[in-house]
Amino acid sequence: MPKFLDTTQPDFEQAFAELLSAKREDSPDVDDVVAGIIADVRARGDAAVIELTERFDRMTLTPETLAIPAAEVDAAIAEVSTEESEALDLAVKRIRAYHERQMPADDSWTDESGATLGWRWSAVSAAGLYVPGGLASYPSSVLMNAIPAKVAGVDRLAIAVPTPDGQINPLVLLAARLSGVDEIYRIGGAQAIAALAYGTESIAPVDKITGPGNAFVAAAKRRVFGKVGIDMIAGPSEILVIADKDNDPDWIALDLLSQAEHDESAQSILITDDAAFGRAVGAAVEQRLTSLQRRAIAGPSWRDFGAVITARDLDEAASLSNRIAPEHLELCVADPDALSQKTVHAGAIFLGQFTPEAIGDYVGGPNHVLPTARSARFSSGLSVMDFLKRTTLSKMTPEALRAIGPAAERLAQSESLEAHGLSVKVRLDALNR
Ligand SMILES: NC(=O)c1ccc[n+]([C@@H]2O[C@H](COP(=O)([O-])OP(=O)(O)OC[C@H]3O[C@@H](n4cnc5c(N)ncnc54)[C@H](O)[C@@H]3O)[C@@H](O)[C@H]2O)c1
Ligand SMILES: N[C@H](CO)Cc1c[nH]c[nH+]1
Ligand SMILES: [Zn+2]
Numbered sequence: 001m002p003k004f005l006d007t008t009q010p011d012f013e014q015a016f017a018e019l020l021s022a023k024r025e026d027s028p029d030v031d032d033v034v035a036g037i038i039a040d041v042r043a044r045g046d047a048a049v050i051e052l053t054e055r056f057d058r059m060t061l062t063p064e065t066l067a068i069p070a071a072e073v074d075a076a077i078a079e080v081s082t083e084e085s086e087a088l089d090l091a092v093k094r095i096r097a098y099h100e101r102q103m104p105a106d107d108s109w110t111d112e113s114g115a116t117l118g119w120r121w122s123a124v125s126a127a128g129l130y131v132p133g134g135l136a137s138y139p140s141s142v143l144m145n146a147i148p149a150k151v152a153g154v155d156r157l158a159i160a161v162p163t164p165d166g167q168i169n170p171l172v173l174l175a176a177r178l179s180g181v182d183e184i185y186r187i188g189g190a191q192a193i194a195a196l197a198y199g200t201e202s203i204a205p206v207d208k209i210t211g212p213g214n215a216f217v218a219a220a221k222r223r224v225f226g227k228v229g230i231d232m233i234a235g236p237s238e239i240l241v242i243a244d245k246d247n248d249p250d251w252i253a254l255d256l257l258s259q260a261e262h263d264e265s266a267q268s269i270l271i272t273d274d275a276a277f278g279r280a281v282g283a284a285v286e287q288r289l290t291s292l293q294r295r296a297i298a299g300p301s302w303r304d305f306g307a308v309i310t311a312r313d314l315d316e317a318a319s320l321s322n323r324i325a326p327e328h329l330e331l332c333v334a335d336p337d338a339l340s341q342k343t344v345h346a347g348a349i350f351l352g353q354f355t356p357e358a359i360g361d362y363v364g365g366p367n368h369v370l371p372t373a374r375s376a377r378f379s380s381g382l383s384v385m386d387f388l389k390r391t392t393l394s395k396m397t398p399e400a401l402r403a404i405g406p407a408a409e410r411l412a413q414s415e416s417l418e419a420h421g422l423s424v425k426v427r428l429d430a431l432n433r
Contacts, residue, residue, distance in 0.1 A: 002282065002306030006275065007316060019307055020324065034190040034219040041194035046201045052191040057164045063202045068184040073177060076170035084171055091143055091363045092178050098365030099148045102384040108393065114400035118393045123153035127387060128196030130211030133162040133188055135263060135297060137169035140361060144368050144382060145211045146179035152387035157181045158206055160196055162188020193220035197228045210382055212369050215265060231386045232379040235372045236265035239357055240326035242317045244333045245274035247353055253284035255330055258358050260301035261294040267305040269324065271317040278308040318342035325376040328357045347376045398431050
């Protein structure tokens, strides 16, 4: 049974704390397994990746077949229907247009001392893009990773995508082709993250790893951070819907199930200001679960991590939402714009009852790789910025050095760093000669 909570009840705070700390990922057991996998890939390279792929994806590979060759990509793409390929084209256009607007500008100026200062953005050289493939296949995640990377100007794009039992969705390969991916490896999980981070005999290491995945992928990304950059923790999906009573309970039930069906570890929560509406949505979810194709995944997710919370009013709903910091926040209320001003901690906000979260998963334009497990408190969804670094620039003229150098010399003395101070002093002395 999902949790039914009511903020007016005395035990609410305790029940809410339990909901927030429910063990969905980042558990010590997952992290231990992942540590072992990473160590194995670092020690044995291709051989470890091949063995682990056999164990977890039931797929026999060799060093020569780790990468999917262009001819196989061509053959798979030929199977894609016109309808699917047109839908993908629309997604590509909309996602690219959105991300192009994110490209930041370089800047440079000369200040009153005569110093020229500024910064310059440049792309990472190689990015490893993780595309999940265990319980579902995600052509949309290929686009969400690769398009911002291309817009940023990354030279080399390598995808890792598990192909359980050798099955790959041709649309994944078409999405990779359309978005300019250079290499596609049929590997997944922690072993794929380790291979991209440390490299193997057949896979060159990358500089940054992005993309969503299950708890094993999320734990592996945490562990390789430092050797490579990572985007964020984008683990099992989450949705929080704030809805008033003027909604169709079945619409809201489907929105909750749209994320529950990703993973048994996914989490779907409804906050409403009307207890009867909350119960109606609960009943609608149960009804849908009798026939939903992915009920074997969505059912346990809803039962173990789902919740319906009745709040006193929408202001209280907004403050609970900020404490949850959900990946996706849907606002199905009369004035969603006003409520969204009060909901500051969320990966992505969907405003109004005609904006189901699924639009954002595919064709809205914003990125669907988003922070989970409450990390929206301090991080953002994937963007062009994740593939860029900022280098600062400083240029002193003799006048500028005369103006600001003595202060640097004094501060170096205060830090007892003699060479620092002298490096400024010798120049000032030369200028004053
Ligand atoms: N936050 C986001 O932006 C976002 C976007 C899309 C999908 N998602 C999430 O991504 C996840 C996709 O998960 P998935 O499972 O379909 O695919 P996945 O590719 O993330 O995971 C499959 C891999 O997990 C590894 N694995 C599975 N069981 C294991 C075990 N017992 N021990 C070690 N490794 C194991 C295997 O190597 C396998 O290849 C879902 O949780 C979904 O909600 C999140
Ligand atoms: N909702 C997922 C992010 O949590 C992304 C996705 C891709 N396809 C369908 N959904
Ligand atoms: Zn989704």
